[in-house]
Amino acid sequence: MSAEILEIVSTLPIPEYLSGEVQSKLAYVDEAILQAQVTPGGERIRLSLAAAPDSEQRSRLEDKVQRVVASMVKGAIKLKVQVLEDHLDRPVPYALDPMEALLARKEVNPEAVGIFAVGPLLSRLIQFFEGLFLELADSFDAAPYRFPTLIPARYLERVNYFRAFPHSLSFVTHLRTDLDAIDHFAQHAACDEHGLNEPLTSFAGIETLLSPAVCYHLYFALADQPLPGGQVVATAVGTCFRYEAINLTSLERLWNFTMREVIFVGAKDFVLQSREIARQRMAAVFEKIGLAYRVESANDPFFIGEFRKQAAFQSAFQLKFEIRARLPFKESTLAVGSYNYHQDFFGRQLNITLPDGSPAHTGCVAFGLERMAFAFLAQYGLEPSGWPEFVRQALA
Amino acid sequence: MDNDLQTQTMKRVQAILAEALQVPPDEISPQLAFGDLPQWDSMGHMEVIMRLEESFGIEVNADTIAGLTSVLVICSYLEEQGYVR
Numbered sequence: 149m150s151a152e153i154l155e156i157v158s159t160l161p162i163p164e165y166l167s168g169e170v171q172s173k174l175a176y177v178d179e180a181i182l183q184a185q186v187t188p189g190g191e192r193i194r195l196s197l198a199a200a201p202d203s204e205q206r207s208r209l210e211d212k213v214q215r216v217v218a219s220m221v222k223g224a225i226k227l228k229v230q231v232l233e234d235h236l237d238r239p240v241p242y243a244l245d246p247m248e249a250l251l252a253r254k255e256v257n258p259e260a261v262g263i264f265a266v267g268p269l270l271s272r273l274i275q276f277f278e279g280l281f282l283e284l285a286d287s288f289d290a291a292p293y294r295f296p297t298l299i300p301a302r303y304l305e306r307v308n309y310f311r312a313f314p315h316s317l318s319f320v321t322h323l324r325t326d327l328d329a330i331d332h333f334a335q336h337a338a339c340d341e342h343g344l345n346e347p348l349t350s351f352a353g354i355e356t357l358l359s360p361a362v363c364y365h366l367y368f369a370l371a372d373q374p375l376p377g378g379q380v381v382a383t384a385v386g387t388c389f390r391y392e393a394i395n396l397t398s399l400e401r402l403w404n405f406t407m408r409e410v411i412f413v414g415a416k417d418f419v420l421q422s423r424e425i426a427r428q429r430m431a432a433v434f435e436k437i438g439l440a441y442r443v444e445s446a447n448d449p450f451f452i453g454e455f456r457k458q459a460a461f462q463s464a465f466q467l468k469f470e471i472r473a474r475l476p477f478k479e480s481t482l483a484v485g486s487y488n489y490h491q492d493f494f495g496r497q498l499n500i501t502l503p504d505g506s507p508a509h510t511g512c513v514a515f516g517l518e519r520m521a522f523a524f525l526a527q528y529g530l531e532p533s534g535w536p537e538f539v540r541q542a543l544a
Numbered sequence: 545m546d547n548d549l550q551t552q553t554m555k556r557v558q559a560i561l562a563e564a565l566q567v568p569p570d571e572i573s574p575q576l577a578f579g580d581l582p583q584w585d586s587m588g589h590m591e592v593i594m595r596l597e598e599s600f601g602i603e604v605n606a607d608t609i610a611g612l613t614s615v616l617v618i619c620s621y622l623e624e625q626g627y628v629r
Binding site: 223225226227228454456457458460461462463464465466491492493496 | 604606
């Protein structure tokens with residue numbers, strides 16, 4: 149079945165610097181959208197739809213698209229991209245999309261949209277990169293933590309997550325503790341093309357979500373008390389979940405992914421210096437593995453209502469820098485990690501205090517393990533003989 | 545710049561901040577800085593910037609946003625840039 153194309157003329161022209169951000173948010177406009185594209189020049193939006201819309205659907209779609217555009221474009225502040233490191237031109241030998249070879253070799257098994265099982269090659273590579281990130285954590289004498297995959301809804305509410313990132317939340321529930329509901333499910337549950345056919349009334353209210361980040365768990369462990377010793381450095385690896393609708397593609401953008409974080413909590417100078425030291429140490433590591441990448445200022449993918457202000461604030465205060473690895477096969481880059489500073493946001497929200505009674509500052513460096521492995525394979529291919537000596541020996 | 549104009553600028557900025565941060569005007573002292581009130585957080589700061597832009601008909605560039613973190617600094621910036629006369 150071929151897709152129906154609907155072109156909408158934007159009431160506000162979309163500036164080029166916002167084109168990607170608007171496009172990514174259009175994914176959440178309507179379930180009927182298979183693909184969304186801002187045309188060059190930013191005057192039109194092209195939607196691919198599963199079926200031709202009737203006039204009412206068309207009108208509703210247009211209205212929602214215009215709302216997204218207006219919310220993000222009206223009064224937008226052009227963000228200045230600050231580049232801290234640029235090694236994008238580091239020579240790399242591979243130029244194909246590794247996904248095709250990974251699928252052909254059964255090194256990845258797509259279980260559902262955004263959900264992949266990975267095989268031995270990727271697992272070994274991920275373990276190798278994990279070792280490098282753990283060395284970084286050790287260089288700060290970071291205390292190891294293990295955090296749950298689930299996170300209470302009230303935790304995320306307390307740090308305003310629902311307002312900032314509602315679109316990417318993943319909710320957890322279970323059958324109500326009711327014999328009739330459990331019996332009904334056991335006897336009738338089945339999956340169709342829409343998923344489980346069980347009525348929503350069989351499920352308990354949502355008190356828990358799948359965790360979208362690792363470091364939040366540490367901040368909650370430190371909440372409502374003075375910070376022990378005035379500063380904390382911790383590290384943890386965790387599975388994180390961010391739903392990205394039609395933006396979920398290959399290993400570049402997963403619903404279910406793994407992050408290693410090194411987390412700093414303390415005075416402002418301590419957190420900022422630690423973040424900078426971490427960046428410098430990782431620059432040496434990335435050189436050894438031959439990664440072509442750039443470190444540049446960035447913003448989190450806030451939802452439309454908060455995007456304009458929060459993104460501008462992050463940019464102006466240089467709160468986030470992404471490590472963007474080159475993907476030669478599409479002449480693009482992929483964020484494989486980030487260096488983050490949250491000012492005293494979590495200190496204030498969660499009442500984490502320094503010895504002088506002021507709110508603690510926080511920051512973290514975070515690495516996406518699947519993305520790191522994917523970017524490396526995109527630059528060096530699947531054959532270890534083509535890999536840099538340092539990586540080859542470590543994995544021998 | 546004469547004192548009257550400085551006083552006028554201060555009053556105007558205090559009124560803008562009170563509206564942007566949704567607090568009573570008497571809570572906006574000349575010494576007030578980013579973070580002193582729970583309302584003057586990241587979202588509050590950007591609300592302040594946008595209200596300043598609307599009120600003075602100016603465009604604050606991304607480099608300047610991070611610097612405008614107190615009532616006094618905002619007044620000085622507006623005066624130095626010639627946005628108040």
